[in-house]
Amino acid sequence: MTLRQTPRILLLPLLALMAASPAFAATNPLLLDPAAIKAAGIVVDTLAVRTVSDQVKAPGEVKVDAYNTVLVSPRVASQVIARKAKLGDIVTAGTPLVVLSSVEVAETQGQLIVASQDWQRVASLGAQAVSARRYNEALVQRDQARAKLKAYGLSDGQIARLIKRGSSAADGSFELLAPSAGRVTTDDFLVGERIEPGRPLFTLVSESSVWVEARLAPAVAAQVNEGDAVTVVAHGAELPGKVLQRSHQTDEKTRTVAVRIQVPNASDQLHAGELVESRIAIASTSRHLAVPAEAVVLLQNQATVFVRGKAPGEFEPVAVEVGDTRGGWTAIKQGISAGVPYVRQGAFALKARILRSQLGED
Incomplete structure (x- = not known):
C-alpha cells in the first residue's frame, strides 16, 4: 500500500457504514435536485494550485492617527475667558472652542x-x-x-x-476656532488661566481611522511590506487594515521592530491605548493545491472533501490528507488532484445529510 492510496482506504469504513444503512440504501443523501442544492448553499469550484499566504500574529496597541490629529493652541499670550467645547465633544471645522483675551x-x-x-x-x-x-x-x-x-x-x-x-470691538477678546473636524480628546486648562503661546489647549482627533502599532522580531518584520493586508482582532470582532510602514530602526530595549497599521474606525470600535491582536498576511512563494477551510469536514475522524459525482446533482466524499491552514485556505497534500470539481461552500450541509441518513431521518 502506497502513501497516495492511504486517504481512499481510510474512507472505506465510512462508505461501508453508509452503504449498510437502510436509509442510505433506499435513497442517496448526497443526490440533490437543483432546489435542494440552492437551499443548502452548495457552491462548486475547481481545485487549483494557488499561492497560500502566511499569517504573522503579534500584539498591537491602538494609537491615534497622527495624520488626522490636530493640536489647538494660541499663537499669542492670552487669558482664558470662557470655554466653548469640552472633552468628548465632536466639532466641525470653524467651531468656536474657547474665548481668549490678549493685550x-x-x-x-x-x-x-x-x-x-x-x-x-x-x-x-x-x-x-x-x-x-x-x-x-x-x-x-x-x-x-x-x-x-x-x-x-x-x-x-x-x-x-x-x-x-x-x-x-477692540477689546482684545477673540475665539479660538477648530481648524478641522474631530473629537476633543484633551482639554487641559482652566477658565481664568494665563496661556503662553504654543501651549496646547485642545487635541482634535478624527476617529474615522486609527493606527495600530504592532511589534515584531526583526527577522519577521523584514517579511512585512507596505500595503500588506492585516486583520485586527478586538472586542470579539475582526477589523480589516493595511500596513502603512515598517520602522527601519530596532528598539534598543525590546529588540523589536514597530509596524504601523492603519485601520478604518467609522464604527468607533477602537480607541487609543487599547491592546489588540494583529494578524498580518505575508505572501508566500510556495504554491499548493488548496481549498477554503470550510470545504474540509471530518467524517469518521478523517478529513474529507466532497467532489461532484457521476450523476447530475450527486456528490461524493473523498478522504484527503491536509496541510497547514493559512489565510483561510487549507493545503491539500493527497486525495484529489487539480481540476477536480469540489464543494467550495456547503460541505457541512452535505455532512449533515449523511448523518441524518445514518439515523434513519429524512
Whole structure:
C-alpha cells in the first residue's frame, strides 16, 4: 500500500457504514435536485494550485492617527475667558472652542480699525487725489494689521466682523476656532488661566481611522511590506487594515521592530491605548493545491472533501490528507488532484445529510 492510496482506504469504513444503512440504501443523501442544492448553499469550484499566504500574529496597541490629529493652541499670550467645547465633544471645522483675551490682540485690533478707516478715506478720494506714497502707506498699514491678526489665529470672518463693529470691538477678546473636524480628546486648562503661546489647549482627533502599532522580531518584520493586508482582532470582532510602514530602526530595549497599521474606525470600535491582536498576511512563494477551510469536514475522524459525482446533482466524499491552514485556505497534500470539481461552500450541509441518513431521518 502506497502513501497516495492511504486517504481512499481510510474512507472505506465510512462508505461501508453508509452503504449498510437502510436509509442510505433506499435513497442517496448526497443526490440533490437543483432546489435542494440552492437551499443548502452548495457552491462548486475547481481545485487549483494557488499561492497560500502566511499569517504573522503579534500584539498591537491602538494609537491615534497622527495624520488626522490636530493640536489647538494660541499663537499669542492670552487669558482664558470662557470655554466653548469640552472633552468628548465632536466639532466641525470653524467651531468656536474657547474665548481668549490678549493685550497684543487688543492693540492690533485697534490698529486695524484705524488703518481700515484711513484706507477707506484714501480709497474714496482715489489715487489721482492723493500722493502715491500716501495711497500705498494707507493700504500697507491696513494689510499689515490684518496679517498680524491672522498670525495671532483670527480667521478672515472674525477680522471682517471686527472691522464692521468698529472701535467697540477692540477689546482684545477673540475665539479660538477648530481648524478641522474631530473629537476633543484633551482639554487641559482652566477658565481664568494665563496661556503662553504654543501651549496646547485642545487635541482634535478624527476617529474615522486609527493606527495600530504592532511589534515584531526583526527577522519577521523584514517579511512585512507596505500595503500588506492585516486583520485586527478586538472586542470579539475582526477589523480589516493595511500596513502603512515598517520602522527601519530596532528598539534598543525590546529588540523589536514597530509596524504601523492603519485601520478604518467609522464604527468607533477602537480607541487609543487599547491592546489588540494583529494578524498580518505575508505572501508566500510556495504554491499548493488548496481549498477554503470550510470545504474540509471530518467524517469518521478523517478529513474529507466532497467532489461532484457521476450523476447530475450527486456528490461524493473523498478522504484527503491536509496541510497547514493559512489565510483561510487549507493545503491539500493527497486525495484529489487539480481540476477536480469540489464543494467550495456547503460541505457541512452535505455532512449533515449523511448523518441524518445514518439515523434513519429524512
